[in-house]
Amino acid sequence: MPHLGLIFLGTCSVVAIYWVWRVLIWAWWTPKKLERCLRQQGLKGTPPKFLYGDLKELVRLERQARAKPMNLSHNIVQRVIPFIHQSVEKYGPLSFIWFGVTPRVFVLDPELIRDVLSNKFGHFSKLKSTNPLTRLLVQGLVSCEGEKWAKHRRIINPAFHLEKLKMMVPAIYASCSELVERWEKLVSDGSCELDVWPDLQNLTGDVISRTAFGSNYKQGQRIFQLQTELAELVVQASLSLYLPGFRFLPSKRNKRIVEIDGEIKGLLRDMIHKREKAMGIGEAPQDDLLGLLLESNMKETQGKEDFKSLGMTIDEVIEECKLFYFAGQETTSTLLVWTMVVLSIHPEWQARAREEVLQVFGKNKPDIDGINQLKIVTMIFYEVLRLYSPVAMLARYTYKEMKLGDVTLPPGVQIALPMLLLHHDREIWGEDVEEFKPERFSGGIAKATKNQVVFFPFGWGPRICIGQNFAIIEAKMALATILQLLEWMWWKPMKVQRYLEKQGIKGHPYNLLYGNLKELIHVTKEALSKPIKVSDSILPRALPFDHQIAQQHGKLFVIWLGVTARVNIMDPVLIRDIFLNKFGHFAKVKANPLINLLADGVFSHNDEKWVKHRRIINPAFHQEKLKMMVPAFLTCCNELMNRWEKLVSDGSCELDVCPEFHNLTGDVISRAAFGSSYKEARRLFELQTEQAEHVLQVIQSIYFPGYWYLPTKRNMRMKEINREVCSILRDMIKKREKGMKDGEAPTDDLLGLLLESNFKEVEEHGKAKNVGITIDEIIEECKLFYFAGHETTSSMLMWTMVVLSTHPEWQARAREEVRRVFKRREPDFDDLNHLKVVTMILYEVLRLYPPVPVHMRYNYKEMRLGNISLPPGIQIGIPALLVHYDPELWGKTSKNSIPSDFQKESQKPRRIESHTSRSVGALEYASGKHLQ
Numbered sequence: 001m002p003h004l005g006l007i008f009l010g011t012c013s014v015v016a017i018y019w020v021w022r023v024l025i026w027a028w029w030t031p032k033k034l035e036r037c038l039r040q041q042g043l044k045g046t047p048p049k050f051l052y053g054d055l056k057e058l059v060r061l062e063r064q065a066r067a068k069p070m071n072l073s074h075n076i077v078q079r080v081i082p083f084i085h086q087s088v089e090k091y092g093p094l095s096f097i098w099f100g101v102t103p104r105v106f107v108l109d110p111e112l113i114r115d116v117l118s119n120k121f122g123h124f125s126k127l128k129s130t131n132p133l134t135r136l137l138v139q140g141l142v143s144c145e146g147e148k149w150a151k152h153r154r155i156i157n158p159a160f161h162l163e164k165l166k167m168m169v170p171a172i173y174a175s176c177s178e179l180v181e182r183w184e185k186l187v188s189d190g191s192c193e194l195d196v197w198p199d200l201q202n203l204t205g206d207v208i209s210r211t212a213f214g215s216n217y218k219q220g221q222r223i224f225q226l227q228t229e230l231a232e233l234v235v236q237a238s239l240s241l242y243l244p245g246f247r248f249l250p251s252k253r254n255k256r257i258v259e260i261d262g263e264i265k266g267l268l269r270d271m272i273h274k275r276e277k278a279m280g281i282g283e284a285p286q287d288d289l290l291g292l293l294l295e296s297n298m299k300e301t302q303g304k305e306d307f308k309s310l311g312m313t314i315d316e317v318i319e320e321c322k323l324f325y326f327a328g329q330e331t332t333s334t335l336l337v338w339t340m341v342v343l344s345i346h347p348e349w350q351a352r353a354r355e356e357v358l359q360v361f362g363k364n365k366p367d368i369d370g371i372n373q374l375k376i377v378t379m380i381f382y383e384v385l386r387l388y389s390p391v392a393m394l395a396r397y398t399y400k401e402m403k404l405g406d407v408t409l410p411p412g413v414q415i416a417l418p419m420l421l422l423h424h425d426r427e428i429w430g431e432d433v434e435e436f437k438p439e440r441f442s443g444g445i446a447k448a449t450k451n452q453v454v455f456f457p458f459g460w461g462p463r464i465c466i467g468q469n470f471a472i473i474e475a476k477m478a479l480a481t482i483l484q485l486l487e488w489m490w491w492k493p494m495k496v497q498r499y500l501e502k503q504g505i506k507g508h509p510y511n512l513l514y515g516n517l518k519e520l521i522h523v524t525k526e527a528l529s530k531p532i533k534v535s536d537s538i539l540p541r542a543l544p545f546d547h548q549i550a551q552q553h554g555k556l557f558v559i560w561l562g563v564t565a566r567v568n569i570m571d572p573v574l575i576r577d578i579f580l581n582k583f584g585h586f587a588k589v590k591a592n593p594l595i596n597l598l599a600d601g602v603f604s605h606n607d608e609k610w611v612k613h614r615r616i617i618n619p620a621f622h623q624e625k626l627k628m629m630v631p632a633f634l635t636c637c638n639e640l641m642n643r644w645e646k647l648v649s650d651g652s653c654e655l656d657v658c659p660e661f662h663n664l665t666g667d668v669i670s671r672a673a674f675g676s677s678y679k680e681a682r683r684l685f686e687l688q689t690e691q692a693e694h695v696l697q698v699i700q701s702i703y704f705p706g707y708w709y710l711p712t713k714r715n716m717r718m719k720e721i722n723r724e725v726c727s728i729l730r731d732m733i734k735k736r737e738k739g740m741k742d743g744e745a746p747t748d749d750l751l752g753l754l755l756e757s758n759f760k761e762v763e764e765h766g767k768a769k770n771v772g773i774t775i776d777e778i779i780e781e782c783k784l785f786y787f788a789g790h791e792t793t794s795s796m797l798m799w800t801m802v803v804l805s806t807h808p809e810w811q812a813r814a815r816e817e818v819r820r821v822f823k824r825r826e827p828d829f830d831d832l833n834h835l836k837v838v839t840m841i842l843y844e845v846l847r848l849y850p851p852v853p854v855h856m857r858y859n860y861k862e863m864r865l866g867n868i869s870l871p872p873g874i875q876i877g878i879p880a881l882l883v884h885y886d887p888e889l890w891g892k893t894s895k896n897s898i899p900s901d902f903q904k905e906s907q908k909p910r911r912i913e914s915h916t917s918r919s920v921g922a923l924e925y926a927s928g929k930h931l932q
Ligand code: HEM
Pocket: 141, 142, 143, 153, 323, 324, 325, 327, 328, 329, 331, 332, 335, 390, 391, 394, 395, 456, 457, 458, 459, 460, 462, 463, 464, 465, 466, 467, 468, 470, 471
């Protein structure tokens, strides 16, 4: 037994001595030998240090550099690769350090770099990671060599051809616009400081998910999440020295790594199987990277006997798909994030880039043809890639003895091409090397580099990045979309603000996206929440924000309604010019599509279309025709009076006239516009009233393009109402048209007159294009009758009641005139024309309580107005209410026309003859709800 024990001990000692010997050779003797070889040829560098080499110092310096806050200089070399920078400074451009036990030789000579990267003899190979965990993350094309690499590259290449990339542009755009929509939403929720880095990382991951896996995009997203987690775990693992067998230890991290790897492979394998199966039964391959790769793989092997060795196996395809994420995601997002940083440091280049983007795309979505025209943006990307190259260094390895210039490199040496050092080399780029100057690339890369291999952010030679065009298209698309967004919500408003300020047009400053809307809503709500006190002016209640700003900044002021400026003008001469619109450049303001549901007829049309509609509608409003409607007006008024009389006779004599007049004017429109179809018209009236309530709520928030399509409860109800309204109107119109075709005389209501006028127009001008208005347009005009004629008139009536109840002397004069003219018979049209006092009263009511407190126009061309110049794209507001109360125009009594005791009076219900008025309700209605 002791004998056996001795043998065992002896064997162990021999094995141990053998391993110690091997380790010494690996960790000491070989590095020493390599060092001698390099030094003998004149290379300088650090001495080898046992096992770790310079790794500890390298990590320490990097940590130290990154712990410091970063200033905004582009000189980032000492922060990103401090140790390499220090070594090259100390030992010269052809020097070495120790990456563990392996020497790493730096090559900075452009000619030598060309030799390494062109790899003519195929002996400068890619570095093989010693850590098998890293191999879980990066395999495939980027790490394979020789024949295998050539085969994979041949098969993958077609998927990255420009023609194929073109087909991926919509998918790239989808990801970009999703990002921008999310930003818009964030900003609209009130937060406007945003860390773009994680968002841009997600963007580039999303782009790969869509472009690589098309319809399987959701699985792609899952793979992206898993890859991101895997990358984090692997990075943690690679920060420590890898000991053989370590990955088999059942540590928490190792277990998770294996789990993730299994899930990724499972997802990809499933997808690939399904696609292969579909292609096997003759389905066309999809246009995504995976589809193109499988198609190319199939072509490579089709009809060939040794297809197994010619094509890629499923596992290899899986590795390539994983590589798309690894190689294309972080790199492109780094490029994008630095571009954002740099463009905010250099607003002049941001402006140039934006100008170019807007010139090429306007507000349209970016497409591939436009992307190819972006010269400035390309120059900017090159300069960002120079200063902030996403890949700081390329590395190769000598498996054989290799000649590099005058030096012979033994096998087992790493060659490092620190491109960041070259990109920041003063001798190559000049004294302004650390400045951001995209113009150095105005003549292209070759000119900027004088044809040397000194700028290679995507690598160079046969192993140049296969996704280079993909990355550039993606980055351009993202930047264009972001610049379009920023232009719309920040730069354009700021430019307009500066332009107006220079001309003395002031107001509250523009706030991102909301402009002054938040303040406006706040001030309005506050004004309305106070108990009604009608002192000497209704301005602070009816138009509080405009009033406040006008008091602060005078009669020419600006208000920001979201991103649009509204310049408010109170000078009568300028107001005349705007209303006359001699040059036709002041258009009606386009409402958001929800408001258009309520009214989108002649009221909002412009130019030719307006002229035609107005011509066709005009005859229906001729005095002669209006005369014919007087009986309908009278019927409605009589009905109202009868009801009031009944109420009074029943003993109740306090009445809220607000809904009464609301109903009256709705009734008048129903009868005057739709005559015999009055019952259906009542339903229309109810529906339009409900629609108006919804619209009122909508206009209090910002409208986002596309919001209308969201299936919110309100949107759905609004669409339902609209359908019912349109269907009732369509039925009515069709019946009338049929009657007219059958020779029936058109009815004397607005609809009849409109159809008759339209009919005449078509008859006169024959069947020429654009003659007459379509049935849909007639529907819109009918809807408009309610919108434009109902609330406005009832507001005027209510205020007349209020004012007459507080001015009994005028009430007496009006009553006296009415009695004198009508002589106790029913009023007719001519009688109405004799009511002078009543007309004066109505005018004064319209002055003091205009139902439309602000008129708006849109300026779509640069326009001169008096001494000011108005930029295109702004609104022009004529704040009628403010103008009507301007003491310079109306005298000092402008605000005091209503006696000072109005306040007391208004709080008491007061009877006007047998009719009662609750002025409080009326005032609330007109100043609050209506004038908002
Ligand atoms: C700004 C973005 C990008 C940069 C800066 C970049 C940079 C590079 C560099 C420097 C190399 C060469 C590595 C070497 O020679 O050792 C490379 C190779 C590679 N890149 Fe990119 N890349 C980017 C985007 C992409 C994208 C979007 C994809 C794919 C979707 C991609 C896929 C690859 C692949 C597969 C290789 C290996 C090519 C081969 O060895 O044949 N890259 N990339």
